[in-house]
Amino acid sequence: MVDDVDGDDIDLSVRAIKSIGHGSTKHGRISKDAALRVGLTEQNRIQEKFRLAEILAEKEGRKTIKESDVRTVEMMLDADLPK
DSSP, X not given: OBTTBOGGGOSSOHXXXXXXXXXXXXXXXXXXXXXXXXXXXXXXXXXXXXXXXXXXXXXXXXXXXXXXHHHHHHHHHHOOOOO
């Protein structure tokens, strides 16, 4: 397994992750460990996006995260910042 990670540690199902992967791979063969690694990585990214979006919402005096907060976070994360 992936560093003591199993399906119970990831909210995304292995089946759903494999289904997504099947559409983007030539042979459509994905091991459970590979799906778990992708699931864990993406789950962590999702959690971080929501954490940052919550900061934006709170700065606007809201408790609810809106799509615009998530889009702003994504734009900031994708930004090519000068060095």
